[in-house]
Amino acid sequence: RLLPGLSGNNTATARGLAAISVNPAGLAMPGSGFSLAFFPTQVRLGSAPISLTDLKDVQGILIPATTRADWLALVSDEGGQTGSFGIDISEVAFTSGNFGFQISTLMVGAFALPPGVVEGLLYGNAGRTGSPSSLDLANSSLEGFAISTAGLSIGIPIPSSSRDIAIGVTAKYSIGHDVIVGQSTSGSIHDDPIRVDLNFPVVQTVDGYISDLMSSGLAWKMPGSNGNGVGVDVGFMLKQDRLSLGASIQNVLNTFSWDESKLKYRPGTASFELGQYNSDFDETSYDSVPGNLKALVNEVTFKPSLRVGAALDLNDDLTVSGDLHRRFSDGGIALSPKFHLGVGAEFRGISILHVRSGAALITDGMQYSGGASLVLGPVNISAAGALQTGALAKQILGQVTLSFGNR
Numbered sequence: 001r002l003l004p005g006l007s008g009n010n011t012a013t014a015r016g017l018a019a020i021s022v023n024p025a026g027l028a029m030p031g032s033g034f035s036l037a038f039f040p041t042q043v044r045l046g047s048a049p050i051s052l053t054d055l056k057d058v059q060g061i062l063i064p065a066t067t068r069a070d071w072l073a074l075v076s077d078e079g080g081q082t083g084s085f086g087i088d089i090s091e092v093a094f095t096s097g098n099f100g101f102q103i104s105t106l107m108v109g110a111f112a113l114p115p116g117v118v119e120g121l122l123y124g125n126a127g128r129t130g131s132p133s134s135l136d137l138a139n140s141s142l143e144g145f146a147i148s149t150a151g152l153s154i155g156i157p158i159p160s161s162s163r164d165i166a167i168g169v170t171a172k173y174s175i176g177h178d179v180i181v182g183q184s185t186s187g188s189i190h191d192d193p194i195r196v197d198l199n200f201p202v203v204q205t206v207d208g209y210i211s212d213l214m215s216s217g218l219a220w221k222m223p224g225s226n227g228n229g230v231g232v233d234v235g236f237m238l239k240q241d242r243l244s245l246g247a248s249i250q251n252v253l254n255t256f257s258w259d260e261s262k263l264k265y266r267p268g269t270a271s272f273e274l275g276q277y278n279s280d281f282d283e284t285s286y287d288s289v290p291g292n293l294k295a296l297v298n299e300v301t302f303k304p305s306l307r308v309g310a311a312l313d314l315n316d317d318l319t320v321s322g323d324l325h326r327r328f329s330d331g332g333i334a335l336s337p338k339f340h341l342g343v344g345a346e347f348r349g350i351s352i353l354h355v356r357s358g359a360a361l362i363t364d365g366m367q368y369s370g371g372a373s374l375v376l377g378p379v380n381i382s383a384a385g386a387l388q389t390g391a392l393a394k395q396i397l398g399q400v401t402l403s404f405g406n407r
């Protein structure tokens with residue numbers, strides 16, 4: 001995470017700060033050492049098939065009829081509209097010798113809207129043709145969470161006379177601040193007679209950090225704990241001459257779960273017909289949650305994932321690398337896709353400027369990235385950007401890092 005621009009293809013080359021979250025064995029390899037960073041931040045935004053650029057183009061104006069028709073056709077062809085955002089902040093990251101420490105916070109949100117909901121948003125109750133029409137509102141969904149993790153890593157060198165070999169371990173403790181999960185399995189708007197049925201049950205934390213921020217006017221407060229657990233990552237790295245090999249298993253063990261006593265449930269049902277109105281949005285206990293929604297909450301946990309990689313120093317200034325990543329199950333707490341197969345390159349021929357690029361085949365799509373580091377003695381200023389398409393919808397990624405010592 002802390003070496004931007006390689007599109008995640010650094011399992012065999014991660015050193016210093018990057019080793020903590022990618023492959024802890026890198027802390028015991030040559031090239032690692034003292035490093036310190038405050039608030040390196042990664043941001044991801046995505047929307048498809050109506051993109052963020054599409055929405056920006058009509059900001060502040062009435063959406064033209066042809067644009068609305070084109071958008072609805074796209075959404076109908078794709079089976080719905082999706083959107084996502086993610087913020088990954090490392091409050092502090094530190095390495096010294098073979099040890100590393102990091103505190104980070106991950107906030108993620110995603111939604112999915114069926115074509116019927118999008119049509120209602122674009123055309124209102126008049127319908128696409130100017131007359132009320134029947135719309136299917138089922139299969140809407142919402143998911144979001146905020147979790148902080150503290151990790152302590154150690155790299156252990158293995159003596160060898162002909163090569164550099166190391167193993168590594170990261171022990172983590174995670175605290176869950178917020179979770180919200182909602183899913184509509186039914187719901188409709190009927191045109192004759194006109195009737196609206198809504199069904200969007202939601203589970204969320206009783207005292208969430210994000211909701212408290214919003215209600216208090218974004219005034220800072222200490223995040224609460226609505227779930228917790230411990231986890232372990234393990235890694236291996238080998239370098240012989242110009243060839244490097246690396247592998248890591250993240251969350252080989254992880255006990256994180258949400259505290260059910262701190263979750264609330266809202267049935268989220270309503271119906272409207274000829275002046276009659278019924279609704280149920282009252283808060284009730286988690287025991288009343290239907291099984292399908294409980295299963296979705298239980299999926300918001302850390303899942304094991306495998307990373308393997310190789311790198312070759314073509315010369316002293318140019319390194320090429322390749323990675324394969326695979327998460328062992330769908331869903332879970334992650335910004336990255338389930339599958340990743342990619343290549344990257346780093347050029348260090350200019351002493352104060354290191355340039356990186358990468359590409360990867362990911363779940364149902366591709367990722368392209370580029371970045372650079374300005375190296376001013378012990379100070380490193382790094383930035384990167386990426387475009388990602390696939391299971392997480394079309395996303396734009398950005399990252400900025402200010403670090404000291406080893407990158």
